[in-house]
Amino acid sequence: MPNPASGFQGDPVALEFRGVGKSFGALAALEAIDLAIQKGERHGLIGANGAGKTTLFGIAAGALSQSAGEVRFLGQDLAGKRPFERVRMGMRRTFQSSNIVHELSVRDNVALSAVGITPARHSLGTAALKKARSQADDLLARVQLEARAGDLARELSHGEMRQLEIACALTGTPRLLLLDEPAAGLSVAERKRLRTVLAELDAGLTMVMIEHDMEFTMSVVSRVTLLHNGRIVTQGTSEEMARDPSVRAVYLGRQHDSGKHPQN
Ligand SMILES: Nc1ncnc2c1ncn2[C@@H]1O[C@H](COP(=O)(O)OP(=O)(O)OP(=O)(O)O)[C@@H](O)[C@H]1O
Ligand SMILES: [Mg+2]
Secondary structure, eight states: OOOTTTOOTTOOEEEEEEEEEEEETTEEEEEEEEEEEETTOEEEEEOSTTSSHHHHHHHHHTSSOOSEEEEEETTEEOTTOOHHHHHHTTEEEEOSSOOOOTTSBHHHHHHHHHHHTSTTGGGOOHHHHHHHHHHHHHHHHHTTOGGGTTSBGGGSOHHHHHHHHHHHHTSSOOSEEEEESTTTTOOHHHHHHHHHHHHTSOTTOEEEEEOSOHHHHHHHOSEEEEEETTEEEEEEEHHHHHHOHHHHHHHHHHHTTTTOOOOO
8 A cells, every 4th residue: 555645656746736726816827837846857847037047946846826726746736835845855945046155164054954944943052053063064065066065155166155045945855946947147167066966966856947048957857847927938848948939938038138137
């Protein structure tokens, strides 16, 4: 018998949206979204400003409640699951705008994230903090930031800040990473480094990445979904999508838009 708490043993789907809709007053930000992300898949979510990408992440993470439909994670319906419960199930998220504590060290930002998701966070002792810092050092090595562990977070470059956010998201036992525009504002060299960091993460980790840089997206993910005005327009492998005229139109449109991108 499959254990309903852990999902079907052989269930290949990590995250699934079934008929998901979201209205903000009269605005339909998302409509009838059907999307299944396989376990271990690297999936890109693309689309023009206001397409509904971040809203979809907010619904998956439980920060927003959907107006219609359901979301399933590792075989479980997420209805009624609060954001921290989803985190403990292994769903981790980075944001379009940074949520790093600038006056803490790089190491302590990751340690804080590690202790923040443990049930015993209100009764932590020195040993637990030491353990969290040691876990932080391991994660900083995974994102190529170990040399900056003792520095204040505010001293990091923009690219290093993004690497730190990923280290924070890897605390606990992540099964799914939702990355909202991780490469936004990065230099060419920083993008290259981020691409390596992402490529070297555990192959079993499922990842959904919102990104506006087409080249970066295609080099990280194997499948892509294009959203437009709250609906899925098309979906396919990175190669298929790179040739798709509707995808090209979105990116050509953005070239006229550069510099006006809101940081929400
Ligand atoms: N909390 C909110 N209240 C009202 N409207 C909202 C809210 N959040 C998002 N919206 C609206 O929903 C639509 C989708 O927004 P969303 O942030 O999901 O877009 P996005 O695809 O992430 O865009 P971007 O590329 O600019 O980040 C937009 O029209 C936005 O103005
Ligand atoms: Mg967004």
